Amino acid sequence: MLHVYTDKQFIEKHPKGEKFPLIYALLFDERNEFTEVKKYYQLVDSIDNAEVAFLPFSWNFYLKHNLQQEAERFIDECHDKQLKVLTYISGDQGVTPTNKDVYVFRNSGYKSKKLKNQISFPAFFKDPLEHYIDKKEHQIRVKTAKPVIGFVGQATPNLLKAAKDIGLIIYRNLKFRLGKSLLEPQQWFAAPFMRYKYLKRLEKHPEIETNIVYRERYRAGVRTNRSVDKTTYEFYENMNDSDYIFNLRGAGNFSVRFYQTIAMGRIPVLIDTDCLLPLEGIIDWTQHCIRIPQGKEHEMEQRLLEFHQNMTQQTFEEIQKANRKLWEDYLTLTSFFARIHDLIKNDEL
Missing domain, CATH: 3.40.50 (Rossmann fold)
Incomplete structure (x- = not known):
């Protein structure tokens, strides 16, 4: 299991923000659709107890609302603790992250223009x-x-x-x-x-x-x-x-x-x-x-x-x-992030 840190206070301030899919599964799974994913990831309140960090919202949200400084603050805080930071771009077109030293999950984009740490991930839907x-x-x-x-x-x-x-x-x-x-x-x-x-x-x-x-x-x-x-x-x-x-x-x-x-x-x-x-x-x-x-x-x-x-x-x-x-x-939300869990644990990400 990986201990995950995210910015819960920022989530409380912006409850309608577009959340990283894994953060949504961990914090807002009211229908218990993603119980299995909690075998691989556990949210922790203290950054000192974390093994990896997730930016809670999409880059689209931060940039649209001119909140990129909040994203950078969170990323800097995590990098100071030597934590990898996983982030997310949503939508058909996408945006360019303001920070180049994070991992970026994205559905769309072009292979020839792939960012250094970009990770393609599947669309998630009902079975x-x-x-x-x-x-x-x-x-x-x-x-x-x-x-x-x-x-x-x-x-x-x-x-x-x-x-x-x-x-x-x-x-x-x-x-x-x-x-x-x-x-x-x-x-x-x-x-x-x-x-x-x-x-x-x-x-x-x-x-x-x-x-x-x-x-x-x-x-x-x-x-x-x-x-x-x-x-x-x-x-x-x-x-x-x-x-x-x-x-x-x-x-x-x-x-x-x-x-x-x-x-x-x-x-x-x-x-x-x-x-x-x-x-x-x-x-x-x-x-x-x-x-x-x-x-x-x-x-x-x-x-x-x-x-x-x-x-x-x-x-x-x-x-x-x-x-x-x-x-x-490999391609459901739970199974995909289980594979990402293994890559992080084995230091292969």
């Missing part, structure tokens, strides 16, 4: 086999001659929307250059348009079976909780009925769908847009997904077919089971 798909309905897929690739989500040929998406990125990037925004610049990318382009290619290929539901808007434009649940059921049912799931980044350079696919025991086909994946030195991602490198997007169909055709039924079943186990053992 789909506990909340959306009956385990009796979730079967290991049988390998057929044609690979079945699924997708449910926002994908549209609407050029006006694509222009608006790129225009918004240009506007935000300009605001950053002019010092009017702290949100980091992004590559020009119209995700719904690009998804549509790739999905249509898959649909046209005679040796690939597709299971695709196009949405004009995110979550089909629904706003009520009941409707959100309905679209989420449809989303996971599509995964359940597919071998592979198409994955391409959204507004941020990462894909929540990628981790949801792993959780469902299905195989992601990831269009790599300079993405960071979690624990790349520990997880051999080549054994769990089809990753289409930048510049090789034209090989998507060929790579999918070669991957599928080179597997026996046994190996096809094994990768499905291995992906579900990977999510359980």
Whole structure:
């Protein structure tokens, strides 16, 4: 177990601040969803009893509210005690930390622009086999001659929307250059348009079976909780009925769908847009997904077919089971931070 120090007084002053996910799990787990994580981490009141420190809120929160001096004060206090400080960047775009000597956890970002101590971490969500798909309905897929690739989500040929998406990125990037925004610049990318382009290619290929539901808007434009649940059921049912799931980044350079696919025991086909994946030195991602490198997007169909055709039924079943186990053992909030616990304990972080 690791003894963790954080700034509880600062949390009390700003109860609505965006918290580091682990701090939220340790302090605000009213539904007892993260009891297991407390086997690995224990909060302590005194910095002298700590082995590691966590900045309690995201860098986005400190910078948005002009509280970076509070972050620096906490970091300096911890560094004076020779403690490693773990911090967090949230959101699709992210911000640049004011301190370079801390560890930074982040979903999004670009591999080529990775910070020295940046750690990619997965998206966290409810277990789909506990909340959306009956385990009796979730079967290991049988390998057929044609690979079945699924997708449910926002994908549209609407050029006006694509222009608006790129225009918004240009506007935000300009605001950053002019010092009017702290949100980091992004590559020009119209995700719904690009998804549509790739999905249509898959649909046209005679040796690939597709299971695709196009949405004009995110979550089909629904706003009520009941409707959100309905679209989420449809989303996971599509995964359940597919071998592979198409994955391409959204507004941020990462894909929540990628981790949801792993959780469902299905195989992601990831269009790599300079993405960071979690624990790349520990997880051999080549054994769990089809990753289409930048510049090789034209090989998507060929790579999918070669991957599928080179597997026996046994190996096809094994990768499905291995992906579900990977999510359980490495990519939930508890299991991911259990691995981080081990890295810190072994002085490998």
